[in-house]
Amino acid sequence: MANFAKPSVPRFAVEAYQNEFLPAGGRDVHAIVTVTATGGATATRAVAPGGAAVVIMVDCSGSMEYPAAKMRGAREATAAAIDTLRDGTAFAVIAGTHEAREVYPGQGRLALADATTRAQAKEALRGLTAGGGTAIGTWLRLADALLLGSSATIRHGILLTDGRNEHEEPAALRARLDACAGRFTCDARGVGTDWEVEEVTGIASALLGTADIVADPAHLTEDFTHMMEKVMGKEVADVALRLWTPVGAEIQYVKQVAPAVLDLTGRRTDAGPRAGDYPTGSWGDESREYHVCVRVPAGGSVGQEMLAARLSLVLPGPVTAMTPAAAPAPALIRAVWTDDLAASTAINPHVAHYTGQAELAQAIQAGLRARKLGDADGATAKLGRAVQLAQASGNADTAKLLAKVVDVVDAAAGTVRLKATVADADEMTLDTRSTQTVRVKRS
Incomplete structure (x- = not known):
């Protein structure tokens, strides 16, 4: 009979990255939220039946x-x-x-x-x-x-x-x-x-x-x-992101952006007044990142500040009961209106990186569709843009897959030529893995 170990529950942490500054009248607030679970299961430890x-x-x-x-x-x-x-x-x-x-x-x-x-x-x-x-x-x-x-x-x-x-x-x-x-x-x-x-x-x-x-x-x-x-390695199931917004603010979208792009916007379920839950599935020891876009009320004046959204994790009841500390403090997404042009136009590096990764996936998929339809110009333009984005973000794996579909003339400029013949496996691999992303480079 196996020696079953006691369950080990991950501890979660939530952190938001954003540029909270908006120009006068600005409405869209973007944030990248990192959710990390540590101290959970291992792939070899025997657990009690029912896990x-x-x-x-x-x-x-x-x-x-x-x-x-x-x-x-x-x-x-x-x-x-x-x-x-x-x-x-x-x-x-x-x-x-x-x-x-x-x-x-x-x-x-x-x-x-x-x-x-x-x-x-x-x-x-x-x-x-x-x-x-x-x-x-x-x-x-x-x-x-x-x-x-x-x-x-x-x-x-x-x-x-x-x-x-x-x-x-x-x-x-x-x-x-x-x-x-x-x-x-x-x-x-x-x-x-x-x-x-x-x-x-x-x-x-x-x-x-x-x-x-x-x-x-x-x-x-x-x-x-x-x-x-x-x-x-999974230990906690049915984890959800709960987003609360104040009166007048609306969630525009919620997307997982690492380790792969996955749009969760349409999967929202109501969770009380002005709150909604977005499913994330099961977790072990891992980290994922989410792009949240909130539209705040119009009319924000210089110097005004507001809480645009509050993101918290919803964990299964037994987990919270076993380890109350497993549920982390919520991440706050803020909006501050300013007349400082440099502050309001700066793009947070995390937001810029994952916006580029999402565009990379879209460019690959659009380029491959155009190629199948015989639109050589459209395919060249889209796949060239994909090469450029892969190069800029350091997504080496995607760059290698792209190089099997196009001849890269100038990666930084996005100049490419379509290959005359492409193996089905190479095209399908690029398409299937188009949504896989690389993490933002940490300083």
Whole structure:
């Protein structure tokens, strides 16, 4: 029997970066809010049963057999992910085609990870074969049902697909994602190059997870192991940003900007008078950054000052009860009107950096769309701008991906030429990872 450790709860800290000065009559206030959690879980420490539940959804449609390395890689990667589960973690495996089938443990339940159940699950994986269509909404529905039956605080899915969601209407998948949102988080991976980037990234975005491409099935095991290690490092679920604004002030948008761009604006739920909650998913030891834009009332005069918004964290009840200090002091976003031109026109370095990172993601996506449509001039302009932004912000990883799609003539000026031929894997990798950002450089 495993020696289960007592839960270790992260301590959260919140810090706001902004230029609070506005010109007379100015209305839009921008702030970057950094949320950091420290002292939480580790990926190897065994925890008491009920801490986490994970469902792995493996595409077993007919296309997974072409080439055969995809199905073989999926079996091996899933086995590696199962080996990475901490003792006491609840888990299940689903085979996904035009329908969803329980592979292990079956009978609508989850197993608790230990040496015996891991061995049984890996034995069950040997029976996975390819055949049938693709209806991802059915996979998510079964995963949701299995996770709803668990009392685990961390509820997570891992989804692997190699093709398009051809046996289900897009509206059905969207409805299923809406139903699952807030009930569990999910990482999504596309293997090979025959899947739709928009579908895979849309699943991850809706369920507050990560999306990526694994073009070569031989790399699936490494990716799945890394993913599961991240999941095992989560300790607090259902953390939300709560934004309160005074009368007359309105939130324009709330976006996660690091480690990746994710728009949370439309996910607001009311939390009392003039307050709203924005979901952030599950946390372990990590730091994330958010861009908040608040529109304050018109008519601010020189010398006037106001609190534009107050941002606090909403943590699950048991966490706050265990460790009252886990909930940090709120971050205050201020507005001060001034006639000092230098003060009111200065852009806070954090705001400038992440505004550029968001523009970088948009430029890549727009450039790739233009390229697909045969608009060479539009693609060149947008991808050139992306190269320029990547260079200016020090986003070396994105710069390398861009260099596989365009020939860079002058990075600082954004002068590029489209490559005559681009490998599908290179284009899809750039598209899938376009929203990944780099942190602002700290002095």
